[in-house]
Amino acid sequence: MKKIRIGIAGYGNLGRGVELAIRQNEDMELAGIFTRRDPAGVKPATEGVQVYRMDQAKDMADQIDVMILCGGSATDLPKQTPEMAKYFHVIDSFDTHANIPQHFDTVDAACRENGHVGLISVGWDPGLFSLNRLYAESILPNGKTYTFWGKGVSQGHSDAIRRVAGVKRGIQYTIPVEEAMDQVRQGNQPELTTRQKHLRECWIVAEEGADKAQIEHEIKTMPNYFDEYDTTVNFITEEEFEANHNKMPHGGFVMRSGMTGEGEKTHQMIEYSLKLESNPEFTSSVLVAYARALNRLAAEGATGCKTVFDIAPAYLSPLDGKELRAHML
Amino acid sequence: MKKIRIGIAGYGNLGRGVELAIRQNEDMELAGIFTRRDPAGVKPATEGVQVYRMDQAKDMADQIDVMILCGGSATDLPKQTPEMAKYFHVIDSFDTHANIPQHFDTVDAACRENGHVGLISVGWDPGLFSLNRLYAESILPNGKTYTFWGKGVSQGHSDAIRRVAGVKRGIQYTIPVEEAMDQVRQGNQPELTTRQKHLRECWIVAEEGADKAQIEHEIKTMPNYFDEYDTTVNFITEEEFEANHNKMPHGGFVMRSGMTGEGEKTHQMIEYSLKLESNPEFTSSVLVAYARALNRLAAEGATGCKTVFDIAPAYLSPLDGKELRAHML
Numbered sequence: 001m002k003k004i005r006i007g008i009a010g011y012g013n014l015g016r017g018v019e020l021a022i023r024q025n026e027d028m029e030l031a032g033i034f035t036r037r038d039p040a041g042v043k044p045a046t047e048g049v050q051v052y053r054m055d056q057a058k059d060m061a062d063q064i065d066v067m068i069l070c071g072g073s074a075t076d077l078p079k080q081t082p083e084m085a086k087y088f089h090v091i092d093s094f095d096t097h098a099n100i101p102q103h104f105d106t107v108d109a110a111c112r113e114n115g116h117v118g119l120i121s122v123g124w125d126p127g128l129f130s131l132n133r134l135y136a137e138s139i140l141p142n143g144k145t146y147t148f149w150g151k152g153v154s155q156g157h158s159d160a161i162r163r164v165a166g167v168k169r170g171i172q173y174t175i176p177v178e179e180a181m182d183q184v185r186q187g188n189q190p191e192l193t194t195r196q197k198h199l200r201e202c203w204i205v206a207e208e209g210a211d212k213a214q215i216e217h218e219i220k221t222m223p224n225y226f227d228e229y230d231t232t233v234n235f236i237t238e239e240e241f242e243a244n245h246n247k248m249p250h251g252g253f254v255m256r257s258g259m260t261g262e263g264e265k266t267h268q269m270i271e272y273s274l275k276l277e278s279n280p281e282f283t284s285s286v287l288v289a290y291a292r293a294l295n296r297l298a299a300e301g302a303t304g305c306k307t308v309f310d311i312a313p314a315y316l317s318p319l320d321g322k323e324l325r326a327h328m329l
Numbered sequence: 330m331k332k333i334r335i336g337i338a339g340y341g342n343l344g345r346g347v348e349l350a351i352r353q354n355e356d357m358e359l360a361g362i363f364t365r366r367d368p369a370g371v372k373p374a375t376e377g378v379q380v381y382r383m384d385q386a387k388d389m390a391d392q393i394d395v396m397i398l399c400g401g402s403a404t405d406l407p408k409q410t411p412e413m414a415k416y417f418h419v420i421d422s423f424d425t426h427a428n429i430p431q432h433f434d435t436v437d438a439a440c441r442e443n444g445h446v447g448l449i450s451v452g453w454d455p456g457l458f459s460l461n462r463l464y465a466e467s468i469l470p471n472g473k474t475y476t477f478w479g480k481g482v483s484q485g486h487s488d489a490i491r492r493v494a495g496v497k498r499g500i501q502y503t504i505p506v507e508e509a510m511d512q513v514r515q516g517n518q519p520e521l522t523t524r525q526k527h528l529r530e531c532w533i534v535a536e537e538g539a540d541k542a543q544i545e546h547e548i549k550t551m552p553n554y555f556d557e558y559d560t561t562v563n564f565i566t567e568e569e570f571e572a573n574h575n576k577m578p579h580g581g582f583v584m585r586s587g588m589t590g591e592g593e594k595t596h597q598m599i600e601y602s603l604k605l606e607s608n609p610e611f612t613s614s615v616l617v618a619y620a621r622a623l624n625r626l627a628a629e630g631a632t633g634c635k636t637v638f639d640i641a642p643a644y645l646s647p648l649d650g651k652e653l654r655a656h657m658l
Contacts (some may be wrong), residue, residue, distance in 0.1 A: 020590055024470045045591065101655050108555035116464045128464070130658045131642055133599075136458070137657070138618040141353045141610075185604070249535055251598075261349055262374065267606045268614070269580075272461075275514070275598040281589040282443040282468075284596050286563050289467040309643035309653050313460055316467035317638075324638050328466070329450055 005031035005063060009054065009084060009180025009211035010016050010070035011042055013248070014093065015283025018068050019045055025288060027318050031064045032057075054080075061087045065298070066291045068092075070284075078103060081120065082110035089116050090297045091291055093123040093283055100126065103221045109306035118305040122290045123283040124274055125149070125252065131308055132254040132272040137299070140268055144189045148176035148197060152250025152279060160225045161202055164218050166210030169238065171245045175199040176253060186257050187267035193228075200231040203245050205238045289316045331625045334360035335617070336393040338383065338413060340371055342577070343422065345400035346613025354441075354617060356647050360393045361386075363430075364378045394627070395620045397421075407432060410449065411439035418445050418627045420620055422452040422612055429455065437634035446626050447634040451619045452612040453603055454478070454581065460637055461583040461601040469587025469597055473518045477505035477526060481579025481608060489554045490531055493547050495539030498567065500574045504528040505582060513584050517595040529560040532574050534567045579608035591602055618645045 006022055007014055008015045011033050022028045023046070032050050035042050039051040052060075057067070067088035069081050072095045081092045085107055111118040123126065125147070133145055150173065157172035164170075180197050183190045202219055207214055216233040220226055220311050236244075251274040260266045276282045290308070293315035297306070314324055335351055337344045340362050351357045352375070361379050364371050368380040381389075386396070396417035398410050402425045423432050429450055440447040440562075450456065454476070459570055463473055463514045479502065486501035493499075509526050531548055537542055549555055581604040587649040589595045605611045619637070622644035626635070638647045643653055 017590070024589070024593070097658070100658050103650070104654055113533060123625075126658045128468075128599075131464075133657050134642050134646055134653065135460075137554055138621075138642075138647075139457075139614050257616075260353070260614055261346070261607060264353070266610050268611050269604040270457075271600075271602045271604075273600045275600075277597060278595045281595050284598070285468050285587075285589055292467075306373045307650075307654060309646075309650070309658070310641050312639050313463050314638040317463055318467075321636075321638070322430070324463065325433055325636060328462050329426070329429050329455045329636055329638070 001027060003027055003029040003226050005065045005290060006291055007032050007034060007057065007060070007064040007067040007088065008070055009034045009057065009067055010076065011035045011037075011044075011051075011082060013156040013280035014284055014287075015070035016045065017278070017281040018070060018287055019049075020281065021285045024285075025292070025318070027292070028288065032060065033253055052177070057084065058087045064088055066292055068090060068287050073099075078106070082106045085110035085116050085118050086114050089118065089294055091122055091287060091294050093127070093287060095120045095123060095126055097126060104307070110305040112304050115303055117294060117302045119290055119294050119307065119311070120305060121307055123286050124276075127283075127286055128274070129252065129254045129272070131271075133256075134260075135178065135311060136254070136270045137258030140256055140260065140270065142264055142270075143256050143258025146181075146184050146192070146197075146255045146257075147252065147253075148181055149252040150174040150198065150250070152252070152276070153248050157200065157225055160222060161204065161219055164215055164222075166207050166208045166212075166215050167204055169241050171203050171241075173201040173203075175201055181255070183255060184257055185269060185271070187257050187269065189257050195229055198229060198324035200226055200229045202231065202233045203241065204233060204235050205241045206235055209245055246310050247277065248279045249277055250282075251275045268307065275292050292316060292318065332356055332358040333621060334358055334394045335620055336361050336363060336386065336389070336391060336396040336417065337399055338363045338382075338386065338409060339399035339405065340366075340373075341399065342609035343613055343616075345374065345413070346607070346610040347397050347616055348378075348398055349610065350614045350617040353614075354621070354647070356621070357617065361389065366419055374417060386413065387416050393417055394624050397616050397620055402428075408434070410447065411435045413598040414439035415443050416446050418623055419504050420445065420448040420451055420616060422456070422616055423450045424452060424455055426455060432586045433634050433636070439631050442630055446599060446623060446631045448619055448636065449634060450621050450636055451616050453605075453615060456612075456637055457603070458581065458583045458601070461599075462585075463638060465580050465583070465585030465587075465599045468527055469585055469589065469599065471589070471593055472585050472587025472597075475510075475513050475521070475526075475584045475586075476581065477510055477584075478581040479503040479505045479527065479579065481581070481605070482577050486529065486554055489551060490533065490548055493544055493551075495536050495541075495544050496533055497536045498534035498570050500532050500570075502532075504530055510584070512580060513586055514598060514600070516586050516598065518586050523557045524559060527558060529555055529558045531560065531562045532570065533562060533564050534570045535564055576606065577608045578606050579611075582602045621645060621647065
């Protein structure tokens, strides 16, 4: 069997996660890592894997079946995904929800011009959570969908608290409110405010001599990030921070509460949840499974940009249709 | 907009559920109900809908876009789905897991011979649970999948207890064992026996003068159905039975516990669950959403038999790609 040759563009937490996920899939191999740093300073986890400068990728079109873009959504992916689509079939985890339509159009144009196929916004939200919203709303048209996130680290909120004066280290956990989730599960279809759905929990190492009350006040009243939430701020030592807050757990819940039957009085509840010890490693695993799907689409001659909505589930699996029907249906 | 014209073949609990689900979808209409009973004796819930003899369907090929087969898996669907595939694009909820490959081949041949497309085993298990097993196993190749069912009525087990001498009325609930599910959630990847995963709870109205101890013994030792489980048998009055056991709730859980990362030491948990007040109404809702997908496949000229694994999620939704990307991704 010819293995699917994967390229990784960007070697941070996500890129490293992709590298490790490729090892778990026998039908894939890592064909190269591309970085904006000096390749000499990058040490892959996999022996024998070459590290290249990002601009060397374009000369390797015949050596890579799928390029997985592992940069950030703010500035990297809007440029890198369409650029790489000139040379490769591309997949990314672009997660700025509001800008997805624009990113889609850019990647779609680049793919079509170059006869490639692209797949954007692959991960868990956007990604698996989106799929679950779509399936559930299609099946239960009369209903209400709820998404809860956490318990997990929000990178954006952690960055925000680290910008507050006097904060040396800081991390923020988003926590879904159990009572709100239970209300949804009971079929009440409640209207929930932002404050009723999630709590925000901050763990801070303060600079020496910093005004902790002032830090706490600044965080709790920060517009867009914290002012609409019930927020707790905890000050801890650097040792405690190192020991207990060095991981990137995350997860969440997608729930659809719907009504069916005569007079629409029968309650039907669909719930999907993730409990992830490592957010980037899980996102990487989703990317790698969809890289398989992308490779199949490319083999069929597909072009243009796709999303998880467009991919038949069977394309994610290394098993063929007959095996899937016999063992997994 | 031209509505999708749906035919219902078989008008029991499932057929009636499909009828009610069609009303919840503005892009569909019920074009006719087909029954093996005397049509004069069948009263649809929807005003103006015609009821026909099953054998009249073949003359209505130009009036129906998708035929939903609502018969039973034991004897109805193995014959009816391929027969109807001569005249229509067909969809069924065939749920005898062991016979799916054979049913697939039969329906596939009938569809191909007649230029139609078919979709079998649509519902929640097989169906949505199968999808979740497939997605989760593709994403987390190193892991273990668990399916728990209930709390809910098992039709097969209820039928079995009603065949015991002295049983006037009877119903059986399958109940997942909470402790077993919690073990799975904790990432222990336990090996669970049949007995450790589910309990069976029976509610019986005995015939007058029946030997209750004998009934209980016969049920608890019944091979294949109860002997491998911890079973409780409760005797109640007919009034109590009528009041509390006249519904068909069901549901269950699909869980994937997987490991990722360096040395595969990071635990990642995916869980999907359904809590259904009415099993047949929910299965009907799934059938109707997939009827939309089938209609699109047919419009694209697809032929042959498919399963839920082959259907891109976007095909289930009345929204177009642009709307889905903007609002649901």
